[in-house]
Amino acid sequence: xxxxxxxxxxxxxxxxxxxxxxxxxxxxxxxxxRTTWLPHVDEVVARLKQQxxxxxxxxxxxxxxxDEKTAWSRGRLAFQRYSLVCDGALQGLMLLSVTKFARxxxxxxxxxxxxxxxxxxxxxxxxxxxxxxxxxxxxxLVRTAIEVSRSESFxxxxxxxxxxQACRFYRxxxxxxxxxxxxxxxxxxxFEMTEAQAAAFCRVD
Amino acid sequence: xxxxxINIPKEWILNRASREEGLEIGAGSPRQLAQSEVSRPPxxxxxxxxxxRLSFGHFVALMRRKSGWTVQQLxxxxxxxxxxxxxxxxxxxxxxxxxTVHGLARTFNVPPRHLMKMAxxxxxxxxxxxxxxxxxxxxxxxxxxxxxxxxxxxQTYLKVVLEESDKK
Numbered sequence: 264x265x266x267x268x269x270x271x272x273x274x275x276x277x278x279x280x281x282x283x284x285x286x287x288x289x290x291x292x293x294x295x296x297r298t299t300w301l302p303h304v305d306e307v308v309a310r311l312k313q314q315x316x317x318x319x320x321x322x323x324x325x326x327x328x329x330d331e332k333t334a335w336s337r338g339r340l341a342f343q344r345y346s347l348v349c350d351g352a353l354q355g356l357m358l359l360s361v362t363k364f365a366r367x368x369x370x371x372x373x374x375x376x377x378x379x380x381x382x383x384x385x386x387x388x389x390x391x392x393x394x395x396x397x398x399x400x401x402x403x404l405v406r407t408a409i410e411v412s413r414s415e416s417f418x419x420x421x422x423x424x425x426x427x428q429a430c431r432f433y434r435x436x437x438x439x440x441x442x443x444x445x446x447x448x449x450x451x452x453x454f455e456m457t458e459a460q461a462a463a464f465c466r467v468d
Numbered sequence: 469x470x471x472x473x474i475n476i477p478k479e480w481i482l483n484r485a486s487r488e489e490g491l492e493i494g495a496g497s498p499r500q501l502a503q504s505e506v507s508r509p510p511x512x513x514x515x516x517x518x519x520x521r522l523s524f525g526h527f528v529a530l531m532r533r534k535s536g537w538t539v540q541q542l543x544x545x546x547x548x549x550x551x552x553x554x555x556x557x558x559x560x561x562x563x564x565x566x567x568t569v570h571g572l573a574r575t576f577n578v579p580p581r582h583l584m585k586m587a588x589x590x591x592x593x594x595x596x597x598x599x600x601x602x603x604x605x606x607x608x609x610x611x612x613x614x615x616x617x618x619x620x621x622x623q624t625y626l627k628v629v630l631e632e633s634d635k636k
Contacts, residue, residue: 272485380496401493
């Protein structure tokens with residue numbers, strides 16, 4: 264297991280806070296998920312119910328069970344897991360696979376790193392938290408997917424199916440190509456990153 | 469699992485973090501796992517097959533690296549799909565195509581029936597082979613350059629496979 268130092272921005276002060284990116288989701292990370300993420304999610308769900316928000320309008324990843332996803336992926340060599348801890352709290356989780364292929368015409372059929380699942384902690388989410396704590400979790404994890412892709416000789420190619428509320432992030436912040444809704448994947452919009460887009464994303468302006 | 473340092477410069481994220489303001493980042497199926505990926509508890513005979521395939525994947529990776537080939541180069545030589553080769557090397561749940569196993573057997577100069585048993589495509593109840601498969605799978609690292617101990621593990625495993633197969 265390898266740990267890398269990464270930074271997030273504390274939204275309130277703009278300061279960089281050092282965190283730890285781990286290339287696994289360990290039992291300790293799952294314990295943090297159970298004891299910190301889940302109670303927060305329960306509060307959000309209670310609030311949504313109280314406000315009578317229809318269930319189809321709830322954030323679609325609220326119910327994700329990272330313990331099951333982790334257990335399922337542990338027996339499979341094609342999957343890689345990442346967890347991001349900062350300020351003593353679990354800030355992000357990601358599950359990647361490296362056996363999928365690009366769909367974009369310019370790189371069709373070539374291997375890419377596919378983001379099976381990615382999520383940030385509920386207290387960083389602008390849709391359910393009045394004052395998100397950290398900014399940058401999404402970009403650090405996308406950058407991680409790019410680095411994994413490069414290490415597998417996939418030249419930074421990355422693919423993913425975005426949840427509806429996150430399309431703007433992948434299109435505008437990550438600069439990925441929008442290939443439209445995927446009927447085979449519950450209509451989620453499929454995004455892909457080319458080698459050039461990955462290089463542009465990783466550039467320090 | 470990968471073992472790799474991820475180098476993300478501090479100035480890079482500080483420069484970009486504010487672009488994430490007000491945006492959600494979630495990606496993946498709203499269901500727990502994609503339908504085709506929902507796991508079932510494996511039956512005992514499946515566990516043996518999975519162990520065999522795990523060793524099969526390591527075997528293919530080691531034979532490829534021993535020859536100094538990339539996945540693409542092996543695919544061309546064996547006339548098989550490069551994508552399937554990559555899956556074979558990494559996913560023990562994947563059942564290899566018969567034509568792929570034949571192509572690999574030809575390229576590695578191993579009798580196809582031996583490789584089919586390794587791949588779990590032919591019945592093999594030999595406990596000696598199963599033990600050798602688990603021991604071999606545990607000894608191989610699919611990413612690092614072929615070490616002397618991996619070379620020994622490869623030869624030992626191949627010897628057991630050939631001996632066991634010749635008994636039938």
